[in-house]
Amino acid sequence: MKNKLIIIGDSFSFGSSNNLGHESCNNLDYVDLLEKKFKNHNLVRMARPGQTVQTIIDMWTKLIPNLNKDDILVIQFPDPQRWRTPLSKEKYTVYDIDTYRVVDYFTTDYTIFEDDGQEFELPLKLMNVHESNINNWNDIIDSLIQMTNCKNYIWSWSNWVKNSYVENCDIIYNNVGWQTAGDEYKQTNGRCGSKDDFHFSSDMHSKFAKYIISKILNK
Numbered sequence: 101m102k103n104k105l106i107i108i109g110d111s112f113s114f115g116s117s118n119n120l121g122h123e124s125c126n127n128l129d130y131v132d133l134l135e136k137k138f139k140n141h142n143l144v145r146m147a148r149p150g151q152t153v154q155t156i157i158d159m160w161t162k163l164i165p166n167l168n169k170d171d172i173l174v175i176q177f178p179d180p181q182r183w184r185t186p187l188s189k190e191k192y193t194v195y196d197i198d199t200y201r202v203v204d205y206f207t208t209d210y211t212i213f214e215d216d217g218q219e220f221e222l223p224l225k226l227m228n229v230h231e232s233n234i235n236n237w238n239d240i241i242d243s244l245i246q247m248t249n250c251k252n253y254i255w256s257w258s259n260w261v262k263n264s265y266v267e268n269c270d271i272i273y274n275n276v277g278w279q280t281a282g283d284e285y286k287q288t289n290g291r292c293g294s295k296d297d298f299h300f301s302s303d304m305h306s307k308f309a310k311y312i313i314s315k316i317l318n319k
């Protein structure tokens with residue numbers, strides 16, 4: 101049984117913006133590049149656009165009893181404002197990993213409401229970013245880090261996670277830089293990247309992958 105390379109996150113870990121139709125551009129994201137480096141690991145990409153902090157924490161928690169010391173786990177947190185709604189059973193996202201299963205029971209697709217959930221959006225966002233909720237998530241993250249027995253790297257494109265073990269966007273900017281797909285679109289006159297897209301550029305994906313690899317190998 102091969103070791104696992106498990107990625108949990110949102111659209112930043114879902115794929116490159118160059119997959120939107122730029123065939124001549126580099127369309128590998130940092131996850132693809134990690135997979136190339138760690139060839140003796142099976143990739144399990146548990147990321148999807150719009151994923152919420154709570155669902156990422158849920159999936160991480162479910163994984164912990166099944167991780168072994170040679171697995172590699174990358175956790176990527178989004179902005180805390182996002183809220184989620186439960187799915188009907190036929191729409192669950194199921195990840196079969198070796199002999200166990202992790203199920204995502206929720207979505208951030210608010211179209212299940214007739215008005216796209218607008219009446220719920222503001223109060224739920226305000227609750228999510230409330231100091232008590234942020235503190236609670238940080239406490240849980242602290243505990244999960246201590247219980248995770250494999251090599252791991254945890255990061256966020258936002259700045260709300262307070263654990264010194266987690267690298268927020270300011271730390272990544274200082275250590276790696278930060279170039280977006282929108283920047284790449286401008287630099288290539290629209291040939292590559294994506295207009296006004298704040299996700300990583302192809303060059304940023306490459307630099308970030310090398311950075312994560314160095315972090316993993318030095319643990």
